Amino acid sequence: MEAKKYVIFMLALAFIPALVFGYSNKTTHPFLTGEAIKLFENTTGQQLSETEKSAIKNGSIEEDNGVRWLEHFYDPVNNRGLFNDRFDTSKKWAIGQSRVKNGFSWDDAIYDYVYGDKTKGLNILGHVIHLLEDKTVPEHTRDDPHPMRSTYESYTKNLNSVLTGELVALNSIEDYFDQAASFTNANFFSDDTILKDYQNPKIAKEINSNISGHTWGINNLGIKIIDIKREIKKDTGDVYNFYSLTDFDNQIMADYWSTLGPKAVGYSAGVIKLFFAEVEKEKQTGALREARRPWWEKLIDVAKARIDQTLATVSLSSRGESDVPTEPSGNDDNQTEPTTDESVQPPIQTPAEKIAELEARLRELRQQLETLIGANQTAVLSVIGSTNSVLVSAGGETIDITEPVSSTTEELPTGLPAPTITSPADFLTPFTTTTITFSGTASASTTQVFVPEMNNASTTVGEDQSWTLTISFTTLGTTTINFLATDGLLVSEATPVTLAIAEEPVRQIFLESSDCDQNFTDSADGHCLILGSKTQTTLSWRISDSQEYSYKLYRFAENWTDYNQRPINPNNKVLLATGGSDFVLNKNDSADLAGLLLEAYDGEGNLIASTTKDLWFLTRGPIYLSEIGWAPTTTEPAGAVGDEWIELAHNFPFALNLAGLKIKSADGQIDVTLPSTPFERALNIWTYNYYLIERNNDGVISDISADLAIPFSATDDGATDLLTDTGGFKLKLIREKGDGEEIIDETPTFDRQCQSLPTGQVCWPDPTSAGNSIERKQEYKSGLNLNNWQYHRPDKERYGLDRQGREIYGTPRQKNTLEFLSLF
């Protein structure tokens, strides 16, 4: 059954083509394998038939079938497989110690060659050789899957010659993987691990290339491993070093191949030699066959030993030399006090007769066991069961017939809904206990919920689909665990939970800058807006208790995308400061964000608290006036008087506070105080969030709800248009500051004078008579610039209906018609 499921699963995945290759399985692997066979033959004098050679070559091709490539990586520095060991190393895969059953392992090759089909054994050897050849591909030893394309793999794809190497003779298959992977990892780069993630290779020296502005980086072996180009940054004009595996005349790749190709051949030839040596050893010792005997067959040997042992004791007893029990049954009472029903009473046996009968029965079973070699599990267990009964009667030790827990795996499909978690409700506040009880619900068919990361802590799902699971955490700090449900066959998607466990009492850690604006965000929520075009700020940090701690300050993000999408991990943490209690942070020239992580350590080096803060260096206010629905035209319809609206926007990935903000017009007719409600976050970098203010009531735009419906001033009765004063109008978004006001954003003065300006300018009244809104082109450019505003373009999409159900020529609560009309 297990095998059947495995086959079905693998067949299903076999149709998924691989994105990640080492050498090409169509060209390079069979070529290298053929060269390895030649080297083996030339070195050892042993000749293989064409059939045998084909079997090995075919195996080296077939190892890339389906999703087997997921197990083709081995980073010897960190002893990990692909994706930080999400998948097993190819070494484990090759020697049959992977979590997923391989079926084409080194031992399988030897076993099949010796006891089964020799051709199949050689085919499996080809699979193992493929794995070893991949260990001379840098990507495969540096945890770099490099989806879509790899420079080295592409370069080698169509090569059909390789320098002659020497057969490398090592003692074990493990040694081959360790040595090949270590050599490649330490001396060569892959596309995505150039001068990062690993300490080696180092550029021992640079030599001039034949191209201006280029040098080659040479490693300790004297091999060209990198092209170093003086490159001009397109945004600043600065010159920096650009590192690449690609150079003009492919000398780097030629060096890679001339070193790694012979290594692949030499190691593979050595493995073929080792294979035939291991085959001979197996023929002598049979060790592999013994290890592979089914567990129930091994029980036969145990049973024989137990019977022999018991027979010896029974024989002694029959000669009166032992005090072993002579009672055939454990029921003493039945033996000493016969029942009154004489008709069913068995004939009374003497002790000697009983011993003789027991002895005979044991000998009979002993004979049966001899005939069971090669029998199926049911037949063997039946006889072992009988043997156990007789052994109990004889007072002997019984045989454990429990099947050992298998180390092989079974492939299971998924398809169940993920379990839901209803309690705890809050995962943002750190827990002050290390034991947390989770509860929730799971889909009707599931029977169990489990957490792989917590040693598979599991619980059963009740009839009402509820479940409760208590987990004891052994480490403090932030951790992510996944809850999965299963019905015994299928496994659901995961429900991930990220939580933090703090020591009691909860220490508060502060990372602060006096430049952070105190109104738009709450400093406690980790966001900091620095207004006023500042380019640096001083950060300080502390912890709420009075203990001595050491600190590390990291930067983990420099732009919106990093901040929003990338979890903090060692690869994107850049250490800014160690120790101390303050640091001057300079704004990066090409970024407006600094995502910071502060860690505090106790005297023993234990991480005891951490916090994050994102600093945004802004040249303008974070909220801007985005669109104005001034509605009136020279042909304004009756009933539309006073139907005006204003749209605000922002693009931050968190909510901003509106408290303290006002929208005012220059002539004082408009004076709107914004409420202290949050202005919600933008969903992603592509979008903005909008805040719609409708004048007096929510019916101005009849099919879109306003965020705020309010009179535009204390005396506003809605009887006249406020944005059509003959002197024009100008709006300001301001924040009251002492006796004055701070301008967050403002528009130019829109007045009737603009009627004579070129098309595209904002004029009043609207010459199109369509009642177009006025919309901002770029939020980054000053709102004061008249060129940064335009009519809603009537050829573009529009949204919303007015009070009479007519189309509004605008985009209230939507992206403006063209976010950026022109750059320069």
Add this chain to the structure above:
Amino acid sequence: MINKRLGTVIGAGLMVLVGVLVWPGDYGWQAYHVWQQQRTIAGFERLKDRYRQDQYGGATPEATLKMFIEAFKAGDLDLASKYFIPEKQAEYLAKMKNWVRLGKGEEIIKNLLYEEKKCYEYKKECELLKYNKTLNAWSTTIFTQNEFTQKWKLKNM
């Protein structure tokens, strides 16, 4: 004798109990591993799908660069970012927004001008380059060909 039989029964019971406890753990772990495997495959497939469906780009690197510059000049940064390979679109959109914000658009366009073209057929990659003798340095724009649509995509600039 009774004690011995009792011991046997308890022993067998314990073995069954251990089996019951160990089996779901082992089973759960295996299931988790398969889930990881499927998740990885799905991730790669999603990336491949993005390439399959990606119709942005020209038949030559030069054509793609022209399309990019036109979109960039027009201020349609969403469109301009789509000429990059899918993995880098968000990264370059953010960069472009910063460039615009910092008023560096003209400088970017200027530095995209090229005088030479170098292609690496084996990896379906081309570079459009300009050498600055004074700085002894290059301004390079790297392109790669989408193997599904044959369109040329921006990879790095």
